[in-house]
Amino acid sequence: MLFSQRDTMYMARALGLAWAAKGKTFPNPAVGAVVVSKGKIVGTGATQFCGGPHAEKVALRMAGKRATDATLYVTLEPCCHYGRTPPCTKAVISAGIKRVVVAINDPNPLVNGKGFALLKAAGIAVDTGLLQDEAAAVNEDFFWAITKKRAWITLKLACTLDGRIADEQGDSRWITGREARTFGHELRRRHAGVAIGRITLERDNPRLTVRHMKGFSPARIVFTSLEKVPLNTYFSRHAKKARCIVVVSGKGRRTIVRNANSGLEYWHTGEKETHAHLSVFLEMAFENNIISVLIEGGQRLASSFLESGLVNRVYLFYGNKILGRGREGMLFSKGLPINKCISLNKKQIFLLGDTIGITGIPDNLK
């Protein structure tokens, strides 16, 4: 299918709506939809909060009667099953839509291709694949999680030009510039959870909230081999304002204990060995509707995830600084030989003010 320039324009608009909704729709994917009638946009919509209407329905409601014989642009295959809401395919058919243009099909086994089939059976023209790569990027975490049944992991590291995340005194404020730190909040907004290690909690006491922009607060997660976390931290003191999870390693049963007093959830993976511990966490996160987690450090947690081959996407930020000594961003338990080291696939490079950003997919991803 060769799409027209107008088709592309409308789909780009729908993608913009999807990106804006990103982070507010978990565990659902973020979707955007645009209804066009007689060359005019008559309805727009994005996925609402979990349990609320999907993008198509919001757009169709806005379009009202003008949806008859109109074209619907939607960034993901419309759903066809009863979940928290009735199927979107039904709403599309009853609105009298004549043509549906879709960016990418839904890998969710409950939908995958079945949505298209239902629409076609109702006599609706369906064209797919427009801006497919862009649509895949919006929901790469969802697509991964729904097919692998484990959470998507993004690793973010802010380091100096010589690869350090703190000076010899442990000071890390600020390695990168303002623009990069703002983008850090954008990354938090896009994830269902934000995680750090216990040492980082004790040293930096980060809030792990989304500031500088609107967005839901992701779940806050601290990894520890101890049973307890310090009580005088923002994490512990504000545990009732967002989902706050303490992930504990160690032999035993896989359990989740919710402490009504503190508001903290304790997740025991029942595993002591690092790779097994982190793998179980990824399954538990998925089962508990946390489909994506942003790892913000420190050195040990970041290195453990990356060394274990459990990182889906890396963001490296290089501030314009050279420290000469200090805490290295990466320190594996076992160094890699140069001919077997990790490379980044689909690498992209960008500038955030004075800071250089690199993102890519580690080639040791399991």
Add this chain to the structure above:
Amino acid sequence: MLFSQRDTMYMARALGLAWAAKGKTFPNPAVGAVVVSKGKIVGTGATQFCGGPHAEKVALRMAGKRATDATLYVTLEPCCHYGRTPPCTKAVISAGIKRVVVAINDPNPLVNGKGFALLKAAGIAVDTGLLQDEAAAVNEDFFWAITKKRAWITLKLACTLDGRIADEQGDSRWITGREARTFGHELRRRHAGVAIGRITLERDNPRLTVRHMKGFSPARIVFTSLEKVPLNTYFSRHAKKARCIVVVSGKGRRTIVRNANSGLEYWHTGEKETHAHLSVFLEMAFENNIISVLIEGGQRLASSFLESGLVNRVYLFYGNKILGRGREGMLFSKGLPINKCISLNKKQIFLLGDTIGITGIPDNLK
């Protein structure tokens, strides 16, 4: 002065000639010249090997009689003193040139502004400042050396994304991709000398020659605190093919000893303390017509120069690799606190295949 598009075009051509000559003219600056008569280029030239004619004379010779009433574009103020060759101003005047367009004036105290004055006195129109920044970049090393009476230092480090220059086994082949290594040879070509530390000599046995492109062989320099260098190295075995210098630290007299048998020169700085030792080396290099040196590592030599504030320009290359452990590119004797660390001024970022390049001027330059 507002220059025309044609003026800019001819000066850009002259700058291209200067860049091509770079590395072949030491200790002279690299200069390009273009003679334009009646809207046509009738002569081009660049500085020839030391002692050979300057760019203006080459271009004027090519132009011959067509130089009468023509315009001369030259990237550096024409010289007006008797050095190894007669002054260029004399040649310009006697050729009958009507107008001279110059990119930048020559900071050499023997010339600085005097060249312009002589031309103007002869009735020639002189316009200066066209593509001045670009012309300054070609000879930034020469301008620094001639005013500071010490050699310019470029530091090049090829490291992984986690800031390492070798894996745990000391293997560094290859951290960066082919394009970056080719650019490494381009950097060698542009410098009067290429330097490494003794440990790098012993471990990697680099040839320190310019390959993959035409150019003169820069002087090869090894820093050591010992009196001797291993004899079974390319450096020692080919010491008669290029100038090969062993820079020795330690208390005593500042001396240069040339060994006729081995072909090696031993430079004793007479200083033991790192900063003093390196500073004396920079003076000795300048006095011995080595106006610029490319430091290629290893960790200790690179870190010493940078920590001492003696690096004029840094090139950092980040290969698409993560090792997790291994030799860090930078390791100062004293770590810097984050609010007093080194930043790069006039930072530029570029891509060489899969490798990210960063260049800039360290803000601790003394």
